[in-house]
Amino acid sequence: MSIKNVVLVGADGNLGPGVLQGLVETGAFNVTVFKRKSSKSKSNYPEGVQVKLLSDDFPIDELIPALQNQDAVISTVYGAQVDLQKRLADAAVKAGVQRFIPSDFGSCDSQSKRAMELAPIYVAKSQVRDYLEKLAKENSGFSWTSLVCGHFFDWDLGFFHINLEAKTFEILDDGDVYWSTSTFAQIGKATAAILQKPDETKNRFAYIQSFRINQNQLLKAFEKETGQSWNVKNYDSSDYVKERKAKADDGDKSAVEDLVWVLGTLEADWEARDGYVNDLLGLQQENLDEVVARIVKNN
Ligand SMILES: NC(=O)c1ccc[n+]([C@@H]2O[C@H](COP(=O)([O-])OP(=O)(O)OC[C@H]3O[C@@H](n4cnc5c(N)ncnc54)[C@H](OP(=O)(O)O)[C@@H]3O)[C@@H](O)[C@H]2O)c1
Missing domain, CATH: 3.40.50.720 (NAD(P)-binding Rossmann-like Domain)
Structure with a gap:
């Protein structure tokens, strides 16, 4: 073929x-x-x-x-x-x-x-x-x-609950769950x-992925690039999902996006998957700091 x-x-x-x-x-x-x-x-x-x-x-x-x-x-x-x-x-x-x-x-x-x-x-x-x-x-x-591919990494910071201007960052649970993103x-x-x-x-x-990260690493990358310490808000993911699901069921579209954010942050670690094909496809891992620097520059 x-x-x-x-x-x-x-x-x-x-x-x-x-x-x-x-x-x-x-x-x-x-x-x-x-x-x-x-x-x-x-x-x-x-x-x-x-x-x-x-x-x-x-x-x-x-x-x-x-x-x-x-x-x-x-x-x-x-x-x-x-x-x-x-x-x-x-x-x-x-x-x-x-x-x-x-x-x-x-x-x-x-x-x-x-x-x-x-x-x-x-x-x-x-x-x-x-x-x-x-x-x-x-x-x-x-x-x-x-x-x-996991979350689109260089798309919309709001989708990641990251506010570059206000330097605020929302974290699910302890922020230590790994996820793949591209x-x-x-x-x-x-x-x-x-x-x-x-x-x-x-x-x-x-x-596939560009890299496998957790939210704490992502926060650090933004703090490093902006040279500032950011304000963090933590959510308990079970409570958060319950609350957002009720809103989504009532037709709130932003609540649906929030649920997708949770899924892609807590349930998207591809490296251990059978179908993980970065190597098969000859894809190189990208450098988190370099990509974050580009995003900060472009926003
Ligand atoms: N992993 C993630 O983080 C993430 C985030 C967002 C989306 N996604 C997924 O990525 C995929 C693409 O999403 P997207 O946000 O790029 O989509 P999008 O921006 O809504 O894509 C719109 C494109 O589809 C064309 N189109 C729309 N309706 C059409 C129709 N009836 N007939 C022919 N063409 C039509 C549009 O053409 P015109 O411009 O000519 O109107 C435009 O080129 C989806 O599967 C989405 O679920 C993933």
Whole structure:
């Protein structure tokens, strides 16, 4: 199996640009971005990237011909878009596409029962993956890989409950639980590497990281970089989860994000996992202090 022609759907979101960059950097792929005709995003892509505009609802009768001669489809759309991804997968099978990478890219493991209980987005991700598993069983030429990266590290400090301006930092329990987390660049490299090792990455989860840290180490890195001591607030994670879950059940979206923060901080240590593939994919660990310095500079 060899993958050369790759379609990316969702190139303009938070994650999409990093994945696009990772693909282009290898020089190994012909990349086409699929997007809606009404899309307002800029299509400001690296040289050589093709764009295919489709009707807004991505109908299957347009997708099948558009996917002819493509080897892989990567979805980085918002992860709860189940129907869209199922339709893309159906069209991919019909067009003879070999690999589908769904929009998993989770802060935590979307297979986890607790993740599904706390945050509905993981139910949606699991529904897409179950569907891909079924398609792969029925069609020997078709396969999938789900990439699980931990929290996006260089995305949104607020999501980590870090306030750079006020120098405040919120810590769950004692802050000593280790978790895996990845930069956009690392996720892009990993996605490209999966497609370059299609046999080894077939029909499986791939867990990756830029580094494995705990919250105390992260706090120290920010204190070191800013040359100041920060104010810390500690939460008991069980009480916190109980309180945020009640709010989430009442429709509070920020409470859902807080629950995802907890899951990715307390239940996301990939190094000991069976599917941990940093070495297989040739990914280097990144340097925490260097990445934190870059984040502080850019914020
Ligand atoms: N691990 C973490 O910390 C973390 C954090 C956030 C997200 N995630 C996950 O990462 C993945 C990507 O999330 P994201 O935040 O990057 O998503 P996002 O910003 O919401 O992605 C939007 C992208 O999807 C495209 N899109 C949206 N609806 C579409 C449709 N109906 N048809 C075609 N294209 C459509 C948009 O196109 P236009 O711009 O053209 O409208 C845009 O390119 C998700 O699975 C999400 O759950 C993980």
